[in-house]
Amino acid sequence: MEIWTKISKDEADEITDVVKAAHCAFWCEPETKTIRNTPVKAILMMQLRSDGLLGFPGGVVDVGETVLECLKRELREEMALDNARFPVGEDNWVCAHLRQTEQLDGSFKNTQLSHFFSKKLDKEVFYEIEKRQLEAEHWGYEIFGLIRAPVLEITTGSVAQKYPGRGFGWFLTQSFIHCAREQMAEMIIYEGILTKDEIDRYFEMSQNPELREKLINSSCLTENKTRK
Numbered sequence: 001m002e003i004w005t006k007i008s009k010d011e012a013d014e015i016t017d018v019v020k021a022a023h024c025a026f027w028c029e030p031e032t033k034t035i036r037n038t039p040v041k042a043i044l045m046m047q048l049r050s051d052g053l054l055g056f057p058g059g060v061v062d063v064g065e066t067v068l069e070c071l072k073r074e075l076r077e078e079m080a081l082d083n084a085r086f087p088v089g090e091d092n093w094v095c096a097h098l099r100q101t102e103q104l105d106g107s108f109k110n111t112q113l114s115h116f117f118s119k120k121l122d123k124e125v126f127y128e129i130e131k132r133q134l135e136a137e138h139w140g141y142e143i144f145g146l147i148r149a150p151v152l153e154i155t156t157g158s159v160a161q162k163y164p165g166r167g168f169g170w171f172l173t174q175s176f177i178h179c180a181r182e183q184m185a186e187m188i189i190y191e192g193i194l195t196k197d198e199i200d201r202y203f204e205m206s207q208n209p210e211l212r213e214k215l216i217n218s219s220c221l222t223e224n225k226t227r228k
Ligand SMILES: O=c1[nH]cnc2c1ncn2[C@H]1C[C@H](O)[C@@H](COP(=O)(O)OP(=O)(O)O)O1
Pocket: 021, 023, 054, 055, 056, 057, 058, 059, 060, 061, 074, 112, 114, 177, 178, 179, 180, 183
């Protein structure tokens, strides 16, 4: 069994002898303000990894590297990011999560420490960086796809009642690597995109089996299947 726990920066700085990783969410306020009348608060840049899971650009800290040096290297390899133009620094740090893995004797051992960063971009720059990823060294064999995830406002109108959580709640039912879903929630709250209450409601919708069923049944796939 594995447990991921959010820890403070000071706690994270104390931890040694563990695999460290760093990932970053690039985001912007979108050009398209609504999707089916639902306000879009932000768009996030994510990736489809070669293992089929969704995650953020970044990777494991190599021997002799600092967390920020690792992030710089990974962002160049995975996104062809011009780090001098779009630097990610300490002031972009959002949170840290510690993985503890159960051992044969039942005890838990620290096995991974994941740092997470967030950087807001102007929308023109966001679109430019998105396109540049096709030129990245790791594109097509470590990174299989580029994901643009719209973070929608929770509305209380008739559409929201008919399709609870449709959109972002639905997106949360996807499979994310390790603690990426929690990191995304942290940065959304940290950046003031949604409140903690709104995120909690979205998580509840995506995890509650009845609502999950509703989300899936309200999908275009079901509509297409019955259309024949
Ligand atoms: O978005 C992420 N959030 C948290 N952890 C992540 C995320 N993406 C990957 N990971 C995990 C998976 C691995 O344990 C490490 C490194 O991932 P990976 O991208 O495969 O690393 P390399 O590029 O091979 O260094 O973090």
